[in-house]
Amino acid sequence: MLSLDRPFTYELPAELEAGVGSLVRVPFHGRLVRGWVLGPAEEVPARLLTVRGAVTPVRFFDGPTLELLRWVSERYVAPLAAVIARSHPPRVASVEGAFLAEGGGAGLRGGRFADSTRFARLVPSAPPGPPTDSTGRARLVPSAPPGWLLQYRNGASLLEALRGSGGAFVLRPAPEEEVTVALECVGAALERGRGALVLVPEAHPLPATAAALREAFGDAVGMLLGGDRNERYRTWLEVRAGRYACVVGTRPAVFAPVPRLGLVFVSRESHALHREQRAPYYHVRDVALERARILGAVCVASALLPSLETTVVPHVVVEPPDRRWPPVEVVRPGPEGRAPRLISALKGARRGFVFSPVPGYGVARVCRGCGEPAACAACGGLLRLEEGRVRCTVCGADGRCASCGASAFGVARGGAERVEEWARRVASVPVRRIGRGEAPRPPGPSEIVVGGVEVVKDFGPLGLDMVAVLDADLASRRPGLAARERALASWMEAAAWARPGGRVIVQTRHPNDPAVQTLVTGRPERFHRAEAARRAEAGFPVGAPVFRVRGTATLEDELRALHPSTLLVSGLGDESVCLVALDPARVAEFGRAMRALAERGVVSRVEAEPHL
Numbered sequence: 001m002l003s004l005d006r007p008f009t010y011e012l013p014a015e016l017e018a019g020v021g022s023l024v025r026v027p028f029h030g031r032l033v034r035g036w037v038l039g040p041a042e043e044v045p046a047r048l049l050t051v052r053g054a055v056t057p058v059r060f061f062d063g064p065t066l067e068l069l070r071w072v073s074e075r076y077v078a079p080l081a082a083v084i085a086r087s088h089p090p091r092v093a094s095v096e097g098a099f100l101a102e103g104g105g106a107g108l109r110g111g112r113f114a115d116s117t118r119f120a121r122l123v124p125s126a127p128p129g130p131p132t133d134s135t136g137r138a139r140l141v142p143s144a145p146p147g148w149l150l151q152y153r154n155g156a157s158l159l160e161a162l163r164g165s166g167g168a169f170v171l172r173p174a175p176e177e178e179v180t181v182a183l184e185c186v187g188a189a190l191e192r193g194r195g196a197l198v199l200v201p202e203a204h205p206l207p208a209t210a211a212a213l214r215e216a217f218g219d220a221v222g223m224l225l226g227g228d229r230n231e232r233y234r235t236w237l238e239v240r241a242g243r244y245a246c247v248v249g250t251r252p253a254v255f256a257p258v259p260r261l262g263l264v265f266v267s268r269e270s271h272a273l274h275r276e277q278r279a280p281y282y283h284v285r286d287v288a289l290e291r292a293r294i295l296g297a298v299c300v301a302s303a304l305l306p307s308l309e310t311t312v313v314p315h316v317v318v319e320p321p322d323r324r325w326p327p328v329e330v331v332r333p334g335p336e337g338r339a340p341r342l343i344s345a346l347k348g349a350r351r352g353f354v355f356s357p358v359p360g361y362g363v364a365r366v367c368r369g370c371g372e373p374a375a376c377a378a379c380g381g382l383l384r385l386e387e388g389r390v391r392c393t394v395c396g397a398d399g400r401c402a403s404c405g406a407s408a409f410g411v412a413r414g415g416a417e418r419v420e421e422w423a424r425r426v427a428s429v430p431v432r433r434i435g436r437g438e439a440p441r442p443p444g445p446s447e448i449v450v451g452g453v454e455v456v457k458d459f460g461p462l463g464l465d466m467v468a469v470l471d472a473d474l475a476s477r478r479p480g481l482a483a484r485e486r487a488l489a490s491w492m493e494a495a496a497w498a499r500p501g502g503r504v505i506v507q508t509r510h511p512n513d514p515a516v517q518t519l520v521t522g523r524p525e526r527f528h529r530a531e532a533a534r535r536a537e538a539g540f541p542v543g544a545p546v547f548r549v550r551g552t553a554t555l556e557d558e559l560r561a562l563h564p565s566t567l568l569v570s571g572l573g574d575e576s577v578c579l580v581a582l583d584p585a586r587v588a589e590f591g592r593a594m595r596a597l598a599e600r601g602v603v604s605r606v607e608a609e610p611h612l
C-alpha cells in the first residue's frame with residue numbers, strides 16, 4: 001500500500017543470522033507479519049519490538065540491488081515492499097527446502113551488518129521474499145566467434161567497455177546480425193569474468209537470441225523464461241547461488257542476482273512487452289540503465305528501431321558502417337490490398353511473409369434484414385466476420401443487428417483470412433495463415449505465411465525472398481500515442497527477414513509518412529523527429545514521466561497544486577482519473593505527495609507510464 005510505504009525499526013537478534021535482504025517475522029499492530037530487512041537503523045526509538053525469526057536463510061537482495069529497488073519505488077511511485085516482492089519469483093518453501101538439502105545453499109546467505117548493530121530497518125511485506133551473496137563458480141566460457149562488432153561504428157568502444165567499465169549503448173544491428181552481435185557482447189563480458197543479463201520481451205516461442213546463447217555458452221546460461229512456480233523459484237535459487245554467468249529472462253529477470261554483473265542487454269528494446277503490465281509498472285529499459293549505472297556495468301539497448309525514449313538518454317550508438325537494409329518498394333494498395341506489384345511478387349516467391357495486421361475475413365457493413373448500417377445490438381460496436389462467425393470487436397457478442405436483430409450481413413472483405421484466400425490463388429507455393437490462437441512460427445522452406453503482429457517474433461535471420469506489409473495506413477489511425485511506434489517496430493522486424501537477398505513491399509497511400517520513410521531507409525532518425533514533435537504537442541514529451549492517478553473528486557485540485565506540465569482529467573462515477581506528465585526532476589516530490597494523499601484517502605491508485 002502506498003499509504004504505508006515506509007520502513008520500521010526492530011531489534012534483530014544476532015542468532016537469527018539475518019541481514020540485508022532477509023525475510024523475517026515481526027510483530028506488527030498486534031499481528032505477526034513478514035518483513036524485509038533493509039539494513040541497520042541509524043536512529044533507534046526508545047521502545048522497539050524484536051524480530052521473532054527468519055523465514056528462510058535465503059537473502060533476496062543485496063545492497064546494490066536494494067538501491068535499484070528503491071529507485072524503482074521512487075521512479076514509478078510504487079511501495080518498496082511491492083517492488084521487492086516482484087523482483088524475484090514467489091517463494092516456494094518445498095523447492096527451497098530441497099535445494100538447501102542438496103547443498104545448493106552455499107551462495108544464498110549474506111553477512112550480518114558490517115557495523116554489527118543490533119537494530120534493523122525493515123519494511124513489512126505483503127507477499128514473501130529472500131537471499132543474497134554470490135559465490136559464482138569459476139568456469140571457463142567459450143567466447144563467441146569473433147565477429148562483426150569490431151567493424152561497427154563505435155563497436156570498439158562497446159567491446160572496450162564490456163571488458164571492464166560501464167556505459168549506455170544503443171545497438172542498431174544489421175538485420176541479419178541481431179543475434180550474433182548479442183552473442184559477441186555476452187562473450188566479451190564473460191571472457192573477463194563479468195556476468196551478463198539478457199532481457200527478452202517474450203518467452204514463447206523461445207527467442208532465437210536465448211537459444212543461441214545456450215548453444216554458445218552451454219551450462220553457463222540460466223533461463224528465467226516461464227515454467228511453473230516450482231521451476232521458476234528453483235532456477236532463481238540457482239541464479240542466486242551463483243550458478244550461471246549469464247541469465248536470459250523476461251521482465252522480472254532485470255532484477256536477477258547475477259554474480260559480478262557487467263552487462264545488461266535489452267533485446268528488441270522497443271517491444272511493448274518490456275513494460276511491466278502489473279504494479280509496479282516499471283520499464284525494463286529504464287531499470288536496466290539504472291542497474292548498470294549503480295554497478296558500473298554496461299547497458300546495451302538493442303533494436304532495429306530503438307524506442308523514442310532512448311533518444312533522451314545519453315548513449316553511444318553502435319551500428320554497421322554501411323547501410324544494410326533490404327530494398328523496400330512502396331506501392332498503392334489495390335482492391336482488398338492486392339496491388340499488382342504484390343501479386344507478381346507472390347507468384348515468384350518461394351519463401352515469404354505477408355504481414356496482415358487486421359484479423360478476420362471482413363467487416364459487416366450492412367444488415368441483410370433491414371438494410372441499416374451494421375452495428376452490434378449489445379453495444380453498437382463494429383462487427384467482424386472471423387473464422388466463420390460474425391462477432392462484435394468491442395464486446396465480443398455474437399453479431400446481431402442493432403436495428404432489427406437479424407444476423408445476416410453484407411461484408412466488406414479484407415483482413416488476414418481474406419488475404420490468405422486470394423494469396424493461395426496466386427502464389428506458387430503453399431500459403432498458410434497463422435491465426436491468433438496458433439503457435440507462431442516462421443515460414444517453412446517453401447511456404448508463404450500470412451499473419452499479424454502475433455507472428456513477428458525473434459526467429460533469428462530468415463533470409464526470406466519476400467516480405468509484404470499490408471494495411472500500413474491503419475497504424476496512424478489506431479488509438480494511442482505509441483501505436484505508430486509499435487507498428488513501425490513490427491514492420492521493421494518483419495522487413496529484416498528479407499535480408500540478405502529478398503525484397504520488401506509496403507502498401508500505403510502515404511509514401512511520405514515518416515514511419516513509411518523509416519521503413520524504406522531502415523534509419524530511425526526521421527521517424528524519431530516527427531514522433532517527438534507529435535508527442536510534445538499532445539502534452540506528453542518524450543522522457544517526461546507520465547502517471548495515471550485515481551482518487552476522489554478533490555484529486556484534480558490537489559494535483560493542480562503540484563503544477564504538473566500536463567494534467568488531463570476524466571471522471572468515472574465518484575472517482576477522478578487524472579493523467580499527469582511531469583518534469584523528470586520532479587518525480588521524487590510527486591511521489592511524496594502521492595504517498596501523503598494516499599494516506600489521506602484522496603489517492604487510491606497510481607499507475608506509472610500507462611499506455612497512452
Ligand SMILES: [Zn+2]
Binds near residue numbers: 378379380392396
Ligand atoms: Zn458489442
Ligand SMILES: [Zn+2]
Binds near residue numbers: 367368401402403
Ligand atoms: Zn437489421
